[in-house]
Amino acid sequence: MVSLHSYLILSAILFSIGTIGVLIRRNAIVIFMCVEMMLNSVNLTFIALSKHLGNVDGQIFVFFVMTVAAAEAAVGLALMIAFYKNRESIDVEDVKLMKL
Amino acid sequence: METIAIPAINFAPIMPEVILSIFAMVLLLVNVFVPSEHKAYLGYLSLVGLIVAGFTLIGGWGVPLSAFNDSVVRDNFSIFFKGIFLLTVGMSILISDQYFKREECNLGELYPLLLFATVGMMLMASGTDLMTIFLGLEVLSVSLYILAGFNRANVKSNEAGLKYFLLGAFSTGFLLYGMALTYGATGTTRVVKIAEYVSQNGVVAQNPMFVIGMLLMAVGFSFKIAAAPFHMWTPDVYEGAPTPMTAFMSAGPKAAGFAAFMRVAIIAFPSLKADWSDLLWILAVLTMTIGNLIALNQDNIKRMLAYSSIAHAGYALVGFTAGNAEGTAGILFYMLSYAFMNIGAFAIIVLVGKKGEANNNVMDYAGFGTKHPVLALAMAVFLFSLAGMPPTAGFIGKFYLFSGAIKAGYVWLAIIGVLNSAASVYYYLRVMVYMYMKDPVEEFDWMKLTPAVAICIIIAVVGVLLPGVVPAFLLNLAQQAVLL
Numbered sequence: 411m412v413s414l415h416s417y418l419i420l421s422a423i424l425f426s427i428g429t430i431g432v433l434i435r436r437n438a439i440v441i442f443m444c445v446e447m448m449l450n451s452v453n454l455t456f457i458a459l460s461k462h463l464g465n466v467d468g469q470i471f472v473f474f475v476m477t478v479a480a481a482e483a484a485v486g487l488a489l490m491i492a493f494y495k496n497r498e499s500i501d502v503e504d505v506k507l508m509k510l
Numbered sequence: 511m512e513t514i515a516i517p518a519i520n521f522a523p524i525m526p527e528v529i530l531s532i533f534a535m536v537l538l539l540v541n542v543f544v545p546s547e548h549k550a551y552l553g554y555l556s557l558v559g560l561i562v563a564g565f566t567l568i569g570g571w572g573v574p575l576s577a578f579n580d581s582v583v584r585d586n587f588s589i590f591f592k593g594i595f596l597l598t599v600g601m602s603i604l605i606s607d608q609y610f611k612r613e614e615c616n617l618g619e620l621y622p623l624l625l626f627a628t629v630g631m632m633l634m635a636s637g638t639d640l641m642t643i644f645l646g647l648e649v650l651s652v653s654l655y656i657l658a659g660f661n662r663a664n665v666k667s668n669e670a671g672l673k674y675f676l677l678g679a680f681s682t683g684f685l686l687y688g689m690a691l692t693y694g695a696t697g698t699t700r701v702v703k704i705a706e707y708v709s710q711n712g713v714v715a716q717n718p719m720f721v722i723g724m725l726l727m728a729v730g731f732s733f734k735i736a737a738a739p740f741h742m743w744t745p746d747v748y749e750g751a752p753t754p755m756t757a758f759m760s761a762g763p764k765a766a767g768f769a770a771f772m773r774v775a776i777i778a779f780p781s782l783k784a785d786w787s788d789l790l791w792i793l794a795v796l797t798m799t800i801g802n803l804i805a806l807n808q809d810n811i812k813r814m815l816a817y818s819s820i821a822h823a824g825y826a827l828v829g830f831t832a833g834n835a836e837g838t839a840g841i842l843f844y845m846l847s848y849a850f851m852n853i854g855a856f857a858i859i860v861l862v863g864k865k866g867e868a869n870n871n872v873m874d875y876a877g878f879g880t881k882h883p884v885l886a887l888a889m890a891v892f893l894f895s896l897a898g899m900p901p902t903a904g905f906i907g908k909f910y911l912f913s914g915a916i917k918a919g920y921v922w923l924a925i926i927g928v929l930n931s932a933a934s935v936y937y938y939l940r941v942m943v944y945m946y947m948k949d950p951v952e953e954f955d956w957m958k959l960t961p962a963v964a965i966c967i968i969i970a971v972v973g974v975l976l977p978g979v980v981p982a983f984l985l986n987l988a989q990q991a992v993l994l
Contacts, residue, residue, distance in 0.1 A: 418694075425687055432680050441676055448683035452690050459694040467699050468690075471641055475686060478648040482682075485652050486675050489659050493668040502676070505669050508746045508813075 417458035424451035438490050438500040442483070449479050520577040523570070523584035523636065526563035526592060527629045533559030534625035541618030549618045550607040550962075556621040560600050560628075567592050572990070580700055581639035587842075588636035590991035591769040594846050595631045595762050597973075599624050601853045602758035604966035608958070609754050609860045613867075615661050624758070627653035631766035638777070640689045640699040643770045647685070647734065650763055651678050658751040658759070666867060670750025677733070677743040685730025691723030692778075704778040715782060724782070727774065728789060734767035737827060738796040741820045745804075748816030753863060753870075756812055757856030760819040761849040768826060768841060776833070776993045783833055790831040791923060798824030798930040805937050809871050811859060814937055815852070818896060821934060822848055828920075828927050829911035835992050837914025842988040844911060847903030847977060851895040854970025858889045861957050872941055877950020882957065886945050888967050893938040895974045898931045902978040910985070 424447060431444030453472045460468030490500050497504055521528055537552055537559075544552060567589055576583040603624060610616045626649060633646025655678060659671015693699050695717050696707040707714065714720050733740040748756045775786055801821030808814035826844055829837035862878065863869050879886040895904035908931060912924040977984045 425683070428683065432676075438672060438676065442679070445676070445679040445683055448680075449686065452683065452686045455687070455690040455694065459690065463694070463697045465697060467641075468693055471644075471689075471693070471699065474641060474645055478645070478652075478682075481648070481652050482655075482675075482679055485655050486679065489655060489668070489671045489675050492659060492662045493672045496663075496665045496668055505673055507666055507669050508749050 414458055414462045417454060421451040421454040421458070424448075424454065436501050436503055438493075438502055438505075439487075441502065442486050442490075446479060446483070449475055515579070520575075523575050523577045523582055524633075525566040526596075527632050529563045529566060530559055530625045530629050530632075533562075534622040534629070537618070537622045537625070541622070544618055546616055546618075549610075549616045549620075552618045552621045553603045553607050553962075556603055556625055557600055559625060560596050560603075564593070564596050567596070576638065580702065581642045582633070582636045583638045584636060586991040587773070587993050588632075588769070590842050590987065591635035591765060591845075592632050594765050594849055595628050595635070597846075598758060598762035598765070598849045598853065599628045601849070601857075601966045601969060602754050602762075604962045605757065605853075605857045605860050606754040608960050608963055609752060609863075610661075612863075612865050613661055613664070613752065614865075615663065617660070620657070620660065623653045623657055627657065627758075627762070631762055631769075634766045635769035635773075637770065638701045638773065640693070640701065640774075643774070644686065644689060646766075647770065648682065650766060651682065654678075654759060654763060657755045658747055660755060661752050664750075664867065666750035667752060668750075670747045673743055673750075674747045681730050681733035681740070684726045684733075688723045688726030688728075688730060691719045692727065693723075695720035695723060701774060701778045705780060708779065709781050712781075715785075724779065724786070725789075728771075728786070731767055731771040731774070732793060735764050735771065735823050735826075736797075736820050737793045737823055738800040738820065741797065741800065744820055745813050745816040748819070749810055749813045753812065753856055753860050753867075756816075757853045757860075760815065760856075761845075761852050764819065764823060765845040765849070768823075768830070768845060772830065772838065772841070772993060775830075776838070787831050787833055790827055791920065794824050794827035794831050794923060795926055796824075797821070797827055798927060802930045802934045805934065808937070809873065811870055811872050811875075811941065814872065814941075815855065815859075818934065818937070819852065821930065822852075822896075824930070825908060825911055825927060828915050828923055831923060832911075832914040832918035832920060834914055834918050835989065836910060836917055838992045839985065839988040840907060840910030840914050842991055843903075843977075843981075843985060844907035846984065846988075847895070847907045847974065850970045850973030851892045851902070851904055854967060854974065855889065855892040855896065857963055857966045857970065858885060858892070861885065861959065861963060862954070864956060872944055874952070875941055875944040876948035877952075878944070878954065879946040881950055881954045885959070885967070888971050889945065890942055891971055891974055893941055895978070897935045897938040899935075900978065901975070903974050903976075903981070904978075906978055906981040906985070 428448035456468040630650030637643035661667035805817035895902035
């Protein structure tokens with residue numbers, strides 16, 4: 411039996427890896443994958459807590475998060491393609507037309 | 511495991527959302543059959559949808575009603591905010607057609623997307639369950655990512671969309687993690703039940719899971735309302751997005767963010783008010799100061815207004831910090847008047863701009879006052895209101911926000927707010943100096959005042975001046991709508 415604690419620590423680690431990935435990676439698609447990882451670590455938190463509390467709200471929340479993540483992926487990849495068509499790159503270093 | 515009780519279905523509280531969703535889906539279908547030079551008709555159709563939704567909205571005033579197992583509520587608070595959203599979207603639609611025709615990306619998808627964004631904002635304002643609030647926020651955000659990058663051929667618009675998307679999705683992660691941890695600590699996602707749990711189990715306030723959850727949610731919401739230090743996306747997105755969409759983004763989603771943030775903070779965590787007030791105090795001061803200071807040396811007028819919108823979020827946070835009836839009523843009033851003055855200013859920017867987002871610098875307004883005295887006067891009214899000078903709605907709103915802060919004992923916060931407001935006069939007046947005191951460089955002969963834009967500007971001028979002179983009616987409404 412894996413304890414609630416282990417699940418929460420695992421999801422916190424995954425969330426941190428995702429956050430760090432967003433901050434240090436330069437490829438827009440990799441950044442987006444890191445964001446997805448953050449969302450999935452949240453899903454893991456929800457499910458572990460839902461099981462622990464004996465309350466289904468958390469599991470329902472996970473369905474919504476997955477749906478939203480799918481919609482976000484569709485929109486995000488479309489935006490990246492639009493950017494790529496104009497700039498031939500999806501490196502966020504190239505997203506710099508507007509600066510202070 | 512408990513079983514899921516299927517709640518009785520009562521559509522009355524979400525009638526405006528239902529109507530707008532149906533309109534949006536119908537428009538998506540109709541769009542296929544409308545030739546590209548007549549896309550404006552889709553705009554008029556969506557205006558009809560907004561008006562119908564508005565009528566169903568008014569009927570609910572003063573009759574609170576909750577539905578779907580208490581996950582949405584129709585109360586005066588949400589109705590007031592929904593009114594702001596309808597107005598914001600309506601005015602943005604009025605200025606859209608001319609702009610998108612000029613930019614040659616007159617695509618019909620614009621209007622359904624705007625309506626879906628409105629549905630999202632409305633769910634944020636009326637959601638009383640973290641799940642509903644999250645869904646509303648995402649419906650809004652996903653539509654907004656597309657709207658920011660709507661002008662596919664323009665690189666700046668691409669950048670705005672991509673940047674908004676990456677940072678928005680990033681911040682959603684924080685918000686969600688906060689919600690998950692709060693759920694874990696309190697065992698529920700209902701906002702009211704969280705409050706019940708916290709008041710019955712005071713020790714939860716020491717539970718690190720709960721505290722981190724609350725903080726992460728605050729981070730997520732701060733991002734959405736563009737509060738410093740989570741404001742970095744704002745200037746780039748506002749500058750790059752198509753101008754009518756910038757107008758929409760700066761007024762509507764910001765108000766929606768405040769609605770959700772206030773609902774969660776005031777209803778779910780009332781017993782921890784002292785803690786989150788301290789947090790908001792810091793946010794308010796940072797947001798006002800950073801917004802105003804950086805706005806001082808901006809040449810691009812859209813970017814300048816982006817920083818100004820950060821500063822305005824800071825003023826609203828002052829009322830939020832106060833947390834009393836006066837401060838929160840001030841936020842409602844201010845969000846409404848901010849919609850009028852900001853979209854009015856953006857309507858003028860749409861008119862003055864040229865194809866390819868050109869002519870958007872403050873210097874390009876040289877001599878505008880002599881060439882187009884009436885439009886320049888309207889712009890002056892909007893800028894005066896943004897700067898918070900009487901007799902405009904901006905002044906009354908700021909007055910209420912700051913007096914709420916003083917009544918709650920935050921005298922220093924009010925002083926910092928007033929000083930900031932004084933500093934902001936510089937960059938608003940700079941535009942006026944160019945309009946009235948410089949010799950015209952250009953003839954402004956490309957400008958074409960279409961009836962739709964004229965109507966938008968008239969609504970904005972009336973909306974700025976009327977509450978500025980006789981504020982009682984709107985203030986009464988705002989006071990009836992506060993959550994406390």
